[in-house]
Amino acid sequence: MKKDVDDYLQEGIYGARETKPAERKRFLGTLRERIVLALTKGQVMKNKGLEDLEREIKTNPKAKLLLNGNISYRFLKNYKAVADKHGMHHTTISNRETQTDIGAVLTYDHAIEKQQIFLEVAEEESTGETKQEDKGITGFLKEIFIGK
Template identity: 75%
Template sequence: MKKDVDDYLQEGIYGAKETKPAERKRFLGSLRERIVFALTKGQVMRAKGLAELEAEIKSHPDAKLLLNGDISYRFLKDYRLLADKYGVHSTSISNREAETEIGAVLTYDHAIDKEQIFLEEKEETNEEDKPEAISVTRFLKKIFTGK
């Protein structure tokens, strides 16, 4: 398809046309089909997924690590060090107009179509949160406090 003058003017005024802009905003400029592994902001700030990310970096040494620039450097430091350790390029992406829950993305410049890209967190349950424990706690509280 040949570009005409109107196409050049539109591109000059509004910038180059971008495929899937909503997906690119969510995944720090990358597309879902290119992603090897992704962590949410909360996971990055709690240092979750470092071991899993390391395993993925070892398996995909040609990928690059995109980090959400809206997260404080102190939370991103370990992820950057991990990328440096294996010679993987890492970049902070800051886009003030786009709001995303994604904190880190290991990605390629081409499609790989990996099905499972997110860290699956195991639910941590406290003994005190179980219904039986709550009723026992209430029972003991009644005995000792009389209430």
């Protein structure tokens, strides 16, 4: 495919065309097909997945770690320390214009097509949270005054 003058002008004005821009925005600039492990912001802030990340870093030493720069440094420092410990390159991606639920991504610069990239959430953890929400104000007051 040959580029014409309009293509060069468009590229000059708006920048190079990106494949799958929505996917890149969600996964901190990379594509899903390149990801080894993706952690949500909540998991990063609760230090969940740190051990899983370290295990994956050991298994994939040529990957790189992308961290969401919209998360406070105090939550990211342990992840940076693990990457540094294993000599892995890490980059903090700050894009104030984009909202994403992803906090950290271990990725390659080529496709690996891994099926399960998200951390498995323990079943009791998720059911415990919903049970707490389902109680409502009455259940909460009963728990305070009567006990469980």
